[in-house]
Amino acid sequence: MRTDLGMGRGKIAAQVAHAAVSAVLQGPHGAVFEAWLQAGQPKVVLKVAGAAELAELCGHAVAAGLPVQVIHDAGRTQVAAGTATCCAIGPALPADVDPVTAVLSLL
Template sequence: MGSGYAAAVERGTKLVVVVRADLAMGKGKIAAQVAHAAVTAALLEQETAAFAAWWRAGQPKVVLRIGSEAALTEIGERAKAAGLPVHAIRDAGRTQVSAGTMTCCAIGPGDTEQIDRVTGALALL
């Protein structure tokens, strides 16, 4: 691994999943949406140095809540502007929410400090 990997390990890496709290999803539905986000981020970022560092660190994950689709979109845009990977999850609409509803997004895996600058004000789910 190159110097990007070593730098990422030194600073720490994590994956954050930001979940909409306004949808009144049940616990099982939330768990499924968070799993969708984590799997999507892992699959789509697996060739990056940040992913390698995150994997070796034990795949640290944090789940946070946000109050609306507009706020979720805004946090995703801020994360992208900071150079972080963002993967939004839209539901298929088979159970508790309508098809196409954005339920959550994964930010990372990436540098912990960079992610915290974007998501640090959000509360834990």
């Protein structure tokens, strides 16, 4: 989640929810997905400082072969239309995601 946009808590929650739903709808639904479901659909919300860091993170995740969904806001409330607010990485195995996200802090 980008922290530079000044979004309220509710807006942040909505963006994270959009990312999670998008990841499930668009992601692969094989054995890794089933394992993720059985594990209780774990999610971890991390923060990035801005657009450049978000793009870099997504690039690293794609290079690692992970599913990535970037959320672009509709622009109806707090940020301009098309603004990349956050991304979802996965569902994937923690051992695959952790090397990409280990440098980030919890939101």
